[in-house]
Amino acid sequence: MFYTIGEMAKKLNVAASTLRYYDKEGLLPFVERSGGGIRMFKDEDMEWLTIIECLKQTGMPIRDIKTFIDWCMAGDATIDQRLDLIDRQRKSVEQQLARMQNTLRVLEYKHWYYETAKKAGTCAVHDTLSKEQIPKQFRNWIHG
Amino acid sequence: MFYTIGEMAKKLNVAASTLRYYDKEGLLPFVERSGGGIRMFKDEDMEWLTIIECLKQTGMPIRDIKTFIDWCMAGDATIDQRLDLIDRQRKSVEQQLARMQNTLRVLEYKHWYYETAKKAGTCAVHDTLSKEQIPKQFRNWIHG
DNA sequence: GCTTGACTTAAAGTGGACTTTAAGTTGTAT
DNA sequence: ATACAACTTAAAGTCCACTTTAAGTCAAGC
Structure with a gap:
């Protein structure tokens, strides 16, 4: 099951432009694209957006959230850094x-x-x- | 006992330019000036700055804090509004x-x-x- | 195949809260 | 009297997190 950026924005109660901004800042490297370049959000992407929202709520700036996401994408070698950051x-x-x-x-x-x-x-x-x-x-x- | 803006800034642990900015935005109508135009902060001004800091901590924007300060300066006629805002x-x-x-x-x-x-x-x-x-x-x- | 609404990007714009700069004044210490 | 640090203002600059605009593309329904 896939969602467009507009559908996902509605689910999250944010503007679609905000999700595009996050994507541009490197917060959403996990979001897939259709052949035509349209973002296709999956249900499991909600989990990512929930942790992004959580970190945002702590007052963490966008670039630090990106660092965390990057560490997540990098795999087990970054567990220590992620634990420290948390x-x-x-x-x-x-x-x-x-x-x-x-x-x-x-x-x-x-x-x-x-x-x-x-x-x-x-x-x-x-x-x-x-x-x-x-x-x-x-x-x-x-x-x- | 009077304090210059630099002394007051140190007491509050903020930049003097921040206090000047607040003054410019109308948050500090109670601050007196010397003959030469230098701001002279009094001990009781700390109370004002404490409530400003408190409202700022709640996420209230500067103009809304100004509204509150203005109501305070206006006297007893604005008690209801102030209670509502609080x-x-x-x-x-x-x-x-x-x-x-x-x-x-x-x-x-x-x-x-x-x-x-x-x-x-x-x-x-x-x-x-x-x-x-x-x-x-x-x-x-x-x-x- | 065409319309239409939702999508795409890059780039510019906005709003908030300061912060810095530039040019000048005040007031204390010698 | 003079030096000097700290003050003054207006205006411009910065940073952040979006938001809007412009020009164009995608994809579902008729």
């Missing part, structure tokens, strides 16, 4: 997660801040609150 | 966190995949594994 990306994602969770805490504080201000009709209410009126998780917090 | 960003970050956690699971799988391949000396080992040899968390997983 581990580095894993650590990076763990850090990003920690930062993102911190960001979420700030937004939760801001939510409380503005909800309280909304009820009072003014942000000035925050100058009048006693420590007990501030939710525990936000006390001893360094901010405005 | 809530939207909070939901966005929750989604990003969920996606990132999924990405991490994929990377953990890939780590196991390549570690196993490394021990065996070939990726082909994965064609020979019985279900029991695949860690529980990775069984019934849809991928290569």
Whole structure:
């Protein structure tokens, strides 16, 4: 079962031009072509695109993803490099997660801040609150 | 206590040109100037830069951050808008966190995949594994 | 065989977030 | 007073990841 670039783009919910761009950048060396030059995507190509999407989600630039794909195409001689790259990306994602969770805490504080201000009709209410009126998780917090 | 743009940039670990860019884009309307036109950052400006950094971390574009800052400068009449914006960003970050956690699971799988391949000396080992040899968390997983 | 929509490429264009450059000013230290 | 590092602006440049355009080709239906 083969898919055209348009069908694959729809399945992946990306623009066909994006897939052409990835191909041009060397991210899709596994995609076959018809006699007439039309790209013929296979079901198993989805797996490749899933790992590409995964690496993209980690913030990895296109050329580094290409390096990884190239290593995959090169076979077993590159297993060590691939393991290293995956581990580095894993650590990076763990850090990003920690930062993102911190960001979420700030937004939760801001939510409380503005909800309280909304009820009072003014942000000035925050100058009048006693420590007990501030939710525990936000006390001893360094901010405005 | 005042800081020059260079001192503030060092404190924040960003380039001074970045702060000038933010100022030009209207993100720093609160920064005062000396008689000669030199920016004079105050300690309390750190709070502003912290929330800017927080919103930037959520993926919010510069102009939307400007909108938020403008609302802050406008006073109590914009509390509702600010609450809405914070809530939207909070939901966005929750989604990003969920996606990132999924990405991490994929990377953990890939780590196991390549570690196993490394021990065996070939990726082909994965064609020979019985279900029991695949860690529980990775069984019934849809991928290569 | 012709139309038509989806495909092809190369090249140019876009948008976002800076970064660098050039020319000039400020302010501190001697 | 003068040197000098750090500041100022406007404008141009860079990098990245696409997206669009232009000109043309492919392939399925009539």
